[in-house]
Amino acid sequence: MKIAVCVKQVPDSETRIGLAGPVPELDRSSFTMIINPYDQFAVEEAVKIKEALGEGEVTAVTVGPEAGVREMLKKDCLAVGCDKAVVVDDAALEGAEPLAIAKALAAALKRESYDLILFGIKAIDDDASQVGVMTAELLGLPHVGYIGALDVAADKLTARREIEGGVEVVESPLPCVLTCGKGLNEPRLPSLPNIMKAGMKPVEVVDCAALGIDAPSSHTTVKQYSPPPPRGEVTMIPADDPAAAARELAQKLRDEAKVI
Amino acid sequence: MPNIAVFIEQRAGQIKKVAWQMTTAARQLVDAEGGEVWGVHLHASDCDVTSEAGKHGAHKIFTAEAPQFARYDSELWTQALAAFIQEHQPDIVLVGSTALGKDLAPRLAARLDCACISDAVGLTWQDGVVVKRPVFAGKCFAEVTSTAATTIVGIRPNAFAQEETGGEAEAAPFGPTLDDGAARARVTAEETAAAGKVSLTEAEVVVSGGRGIKGPENYPMIEKLAEAFGAAAGASRAIVDAGWVDYSHQVGQTGKTVAPNLYVACGISGAIQHLAGMSSSKCIVAINKDENAPIFKVADYGIAGDLFEIVPALTEAIAEVRG
Numbered sequence A: 001m002k003i004a005v006c007v008k009q010v011p012d013s014e015t016r017i018g019l020a021g022p023v024p025e026l027d028r029s030s031f032t033m034i035i036n037p038y039d040q041f042a043v044e045e046a047v048k049i050k051e052a053l054g055e056g057e058v059t060a061v062t063v064g065p066e067a068g069v070r071e072m073l074k075k076d077c078l079a080v081g082c083d084k085a086v087v088v089d090d091a092a093l094e095g096a097e098p099l100a101i102a103k104a105l106a107a108a109l110k111r112e113s114y115d116l117i118l119f120g121i122k123a124i125d126d127d128a129s130q131v132g133v134m135t136a137e138l139l140g141l142p143h144v145g146y147i148g149a150l151d152v153a154a155d156k157l158t159a160r161r162e163i164e165g166g167v168e169v170v171e172s173p174l175p176c177v178l179t180c181g182k183g184l185n186e187p188r189l190p191s192l193p194n195i196m197k198a199g200m201k202p203v204e205v206v207d208c209a210a211l212g213i214d215a216p217s218s219h220t221t222v223k224q225y226s227p228p229p230p231r232g233e234v235t236m237i238p239a240d241d242p243a244a245a246a247r248e249l250a251q252k253l254r255d256e257a258k259v260i
Numbered sequence B: 001m002p003n004i005a006v007f008i009e010q011r012a013g014q015i016k017k018v019a020w021q022m023t024t025a026a027r028q029l030v031d032a033e034g035g036e037v038w039g040v041h042l043h044a045s046d047c048d049v050t051s052e053a054g055k056h057g058a059h060k061i062f063t064a065e066a067p068q069f070a071r072y073d074s075e076l077w078t079q080a081l082a083a084f085i086q087e088h089q090p091d092i093v094l095v096g097s098t099a100l101g102k103d104l105a106p107r108l109a110a111r112l113d114c115a116c117i118s119d120a121v122g123l124t125w126q127d128g129v130v131v132k133r134p135v136f137a138g139k140c141f142a143e144v145t146s147t148a149a150t151t152i153v154g155i156r157p158n159a160f161a162q163e164e165t166g167g168e169a170e171a172a173p174f175g176p177t178l179d180d181g182a183a184r185a186r187v188t189a190e191e192t193a194a195a196g197k198v199s200l201t202e203a204e205v206v207v208s209g210g211r212g213i214k215g216p217e218n219y220p221m222i223e224k225l226a227e228a229f230g231a232a233a234g235a236s237r238a239i240v241d242a243g244w245v246d247y248s249h250q251v252g253q254t255g256k257t258v259a260p261n262l263y264v265a266c267g268i269s270g271a272i273q274h275l276a277g278m279s280s281s282k283c284i285v286a287i288n289k290d291e292n293a294p295i296f297k298v299a300d301y302g303i304a305g306d307l308f309e310i311v312p313a314l315t316e317a318i319a320e321v322r323g
Ligand SMILES: Cc1cc2nc3c(=O)[nH]c(=O)nc-3n(C[C@H](O)[C@H](O)[C@H](O)COP(=O)(O)OP(=O)(O)OC[C@H]3O[C@@H](n4cnc5c(N)ncnc54)[C@H](O)[C@@H]3O)c2cc1C
Pocket: A013, A037, B209, B210, B211, B212, B213, B235, B236, B237, B238, B239, B250, B251, B252, B253, B254, B255, B256, B266, B267, B268, B269, B270, B271, B272, B273, B274, B277, B287, B288, B289, B290, B293, B305, B306, B307, B308
């Protein structure tokens, strides 16, 4: 079975943005970059499927500057069981919208016939939740989103998909695109020897021209970033008498905040 | 002068609240800028939304009825909406950022090669659509513009208020051609949560518990308070990872993003990743025995006390106030 897993490098979830007012661009120079946490679930699932079948190959694919993503590919992909990696590095894709990224990924993925293509459900920087589904559409493949459990057979899969207030059981033929959420597995940590060995695994670097496409342009542009609306001061309610505090809070929520 | 199509999502004949919130927002925009609001509704059986759509601001309601719309199928629903968009060329298409909408909107955008902006909390028109959306899990907001003829905008549930200030909508049935052969991923079974349980992302009130509850045996205390509010019960990652509650309850950067009218955090410290998922809630209440806990920095009301005393008392007080 040939499996591809698409991973993105994103700023650490501890990152503080701390804007004082609107700015045209974020200063990203101080951001610590990590693998998108959801993509770790995708990587782990891909490796687990390969291990369970006892055969197969897992390719990690990312769009981003090669120098920036090299460490992530080594430590978080190749050292935990991916066999090789592909980097689409093209200056024209810097700051590109999800559809443009999906077009580049689709071009890279088309070169081989993968049975399964795994994504995270969303990247924790742009919070778009788009690239996986869009890539599925561009490749003409089915997609099962928000999967929390997965069972893969030779030519079909069964997945549990989380929806509001419940779970759907979805069956799909292969090849298929899956977007992975938390709860699916526990990503393993890379061991030191495996990180060393990962350095030997192949990493292919391509640009759009090498993929045979024009660099995709974006329909959308971020004009400005602004801080979240400020929150007012907190009103503290004395807790000495819990029952009285509870009554006071309930009354304030009804009469002052008008939320109940 | 934008024409705005609003996808009126139904599940088992039940209309999602976000549908009317979007219709209201669309109507406010066209009242200021010109243009029309078109509801688009796919359903399997007699589920007439014409008068509801009108009340909330739709000028026209396009409905397609087919047995295939009984359950969501990515391929068939995309076919239907793509055909509608190609025929009517709306400037903006609003789709709720629900589990279904997050599947449908990107597929539709990729098929039509048009713009797609998800999880919007603000929508204006300045010679083109301008969308405001939280990025970095709400740590900042981005203002996004589009050059595409059609822009699909995912709207975050509860970001806009629903109002009944519209009038009558003109009903316009349409019959998209559906190619059943194209359907591949199929829903074979559904497991719905216990009746009466409110879903986290749609709830108007969310009550969450964190490590301060000490153990899984105390989560029912949080659920009882949630019940008193008619709320959904959430959790910090700490207690999800500890296995005290299922992941589906997790609020935060790697959990659910919620923006209810009221968020009640009990025994949650307020780590940046937790705040990321709830800090745009309209009103925030924090109950924490540590008066220096960061959660109080985003709270509107705070009680610095022992949650084992406060939560049961609050459950009673809320039940009383809500009658
Ligand atoms: C990549 C990444 C992603 C993450 N994503 C998320 C996420 O999506 N959601 C999330 O929540 N976290 C997330 N986290 C974890 C986050 O950093 C915190 O560890 C977590 O939110 C802490 O949970 P907590 O507040 O329940 O626990 P703690 O930080 O341990 O806080 C417990 C609080 O309870 C209070 N308390 C204790 N006893 C009582 C009592 N009797 N009465 C009242 N108060 C009491 C304490 O004062 C304390 O403030 C993420 C972390 C990383 C690294």
